[in-house]
Amino acid sequence: MENFTPLSAIIGGALIGVSxxxxxxxNGRIxxxxxIFSGIAxxxxxxxxxxxxxxAGLVAAPLIFGFVAGEMPAIEITSSWPLIIIAGLLVGFGTRLGSGCTSGHGVCGLSRLSLRSIISVGIFMIVGVIAATLMRHVFTGGTGSMG
Structure with a gap:
C-alpha cells in the first residue's frame, strides 16, 4: 500500500455516496x-x-481531474491483453450471475441493509481474496507479477 492517500480516498468515497x-x-434509481450500463441498450x-x-460522467470525471490536476495519473498495466479480456468477461458474467456489481450491492444495497446485497458482497470479498492470493502466489510463482 505504497500509494495509499487517505484524504483522496475519503473525498472519493464521499463523492460516490453523494452521487x-x-x-x-x-430518479428513484439504484x-x-x-x-445502468446494460440498460442503455x-x-x-x-x-x-x-x-x-x-x-458519460464516469468517463468525464477522470478527464476533468487530469485537467484540474495538470496531469493524468500514471497507469501501468502489466498483464497481457488476453488475460485482461478473460478477466473482463468473467466480471461481466459475475455481475449477471450476482444480479449486480459492487457498486449496486456494495454501495447501495448495504446501505439499505438488503440481505441479498450483504450475501453478494460477502461472496465478492471471499472470491476476491482467493483470486488475489492465487494470482500473486500460485500463478506467478510467488513473484507477485503477472507480466
Whole structure:
C-alpha cells in the first residue's frame, strides 16, 4: 500500500455516496453501474438519457481531474491483453450471475441493509481474496507479477 492517500480516498468515497444518494433521491434509481450500463441498450427513450449521462460522467470525471490536476495519473498495466479480456468477461458474467456489481450491492444495497446485497458482497470479498492470493502466489510463482 505504497500509494495509499487517505484524504483522496475519503473525498472519493464521499463523492460516490453523494452521487448514489442523488440518483436515488432524484430518479428513484439504484446506482449499480452494470445495470445502468446494460440498460442503455434495452431502455426506452426517456430511460436511456439519464443512463447515458451517468456513464458519460464516469468517463468525464477522470478527464476533468487530469485537467484540474495538470496531469493524468500514471497507469501501468502489466498483464497481457488476453488475460485482461478473460478477466473482463468473467466480471461481466459475475455481475449477471450476482444480479449486480459492487457498486449496486456494495454501495447501495448495504446501505439499505438488503440481505441479498450483504450475501453478494460477502461472496465478492471471499472470491476476491482467493483470486488475489492465487494470482500473486500460485500463478506467478510467488513473484507477485503477472507480466
Amino acid at each position: 448514489a444518494v442523488m440518483l436515488m433521491a432524484l 446506482a449499480g453501474i452494470s445495470g 434495452t431502455a426506452g427513450r426517456g430511460d436511456r438519457s439519464w443512463r447515458l449521462s451517468f456513464v
